[in-house]
Amino acid sequence: MTIARLRALLVDDEMLARVALRQALATHADVDVVGECGNVQEAAQAIAALSPDLLFLDIQMPGGDGFTLLRDHDATDLPLVVFTTAFANHALEAFDVNAIDYVLKPIDQARFDQAMDRVKKHWHGLQRDRRPASADGNGHYIKRISVQTDERSVVIPVADIDWVRADDNYVRIHVGSHSYLHRETLRHLCETLDPNHFLRIHRSIVVNMNRIREVHTLFQGHAEVVLHDGTRLDLSRRFRNAARLALGIR
The missing domain is CATH 3.40.50.2300 (Response regulator)
Structure with a gap:
């Protein structure tokens, strides 16, 4: 690399x-x-x-x-x-x-x-x-995530995920009106998600690009991503150039 x-x-x-x-x-x-x-x-x-x-x-x-x-x-x-x-x-x-x-x-x-x-x-x-990594090195990315909640496992299709936030050694996966705490680091999860569909916009946030409605430039160099459901997420300066390229923003 x-x-x-x-x-x-x-x-x-x-x-x-x-x-x-x-x-x-x-x-x-x-x-x-x-x-x-x-x-x-x-x-x-x-x-x-x-x-x-x-x-x-x-x-x-x-x-x-x-x-x-x-x-x-x-x-x-x-x-x-x-x-x-x-x-x-x-x-x-x-x-x-x-x-x-x-x-x-x-x-x-x-x-x-x-x-x-x-x-x-x-x-x-x-x-x-x-880096745009894959789960097995051959371009094959996960399609589902199994999350343990109480005494059951919830199977989440990756395409249904709106966004993910890091929470220490866990991630909180947001799917519609629900959120699930999953024992996995954001770094490892990023390696298994298809970079053609998921974009890291912050050290602690990954978002499904299909859910992004708008990108706003704010005062003092800050920026944010707005999802279709109105959720507003920080777009970190470190990841801004990659976001522009991925989203086709000039």
């Missing part, structure tokens, strides 16, 4: 710090720098406009710090984050907001490369989650 290139956004109020980041990234040919920002406000606009996969983020900047930027965004819709800062005392807080790594300035190339190894492991995992 070909892994997509990482698209990175550099956020630091010091131009020399951004130059140092570019130099450190020069040895990583699979990363493209798509933009640079000098403050939190610019970064918020750039994230919405550019949909980067990776964010190199300073902490102390004019007009707000890096933590403010992250807390103002939906955590499930953020790029991968590596903090790059001259201050060592924020490391615990950085990992509380699910940063991949925390690199101190001035940047040491070996330490930076270690951070990039972590980034790429996470990125490769995300790409595997989005």
Whole structure:
């Protein structure tokens, strides 16, 4: 499987710090720098406009710090984050907001490369989650799911499923006015559903494309999918390009 290139956004109020980041990234040919920002406000606009996969983020900047930027965004819709800062005392807080790594300035190339190894492991995992896999590797996908409820099993034709949401190590399968809790991870279920009919629109949501009525672009870069029954579901920025292609949206 070909892994997509990482698209990175550099956020630091010091131009020399951004130059140092570019130099450190020069040895990583699979990363493209798509933009640079000098403050939190610019970064918020750039994230919405550019949909980067990776964010190199300073902490102390004019007009707000890096933590403010992250807390103002939906955590499930953020790029991968590596903090790059001259201050060592924020490391615990950085990992509380699910940063991949925390690199101190001035940047040491070996330490930076270690951070990039972590980034790429996470990125490769995300790409595997989005791949068009099949149940048996021969293009054969499941037609029915058997869900245990109380003392009986309910057999659900896959074509009847409207949408599915992850619930820890379970999934909640929505079929019309009913929903069923099924012991299976969303990742594994995605591998068994036909990608010509089912689309992942969020880290925790898969939807039957035949049920989609509309796609709405909302304020501050947010978007949603509206189903024929009126159900509204978040369309994550990470999955937006794939959704456009699958749904034929220009």
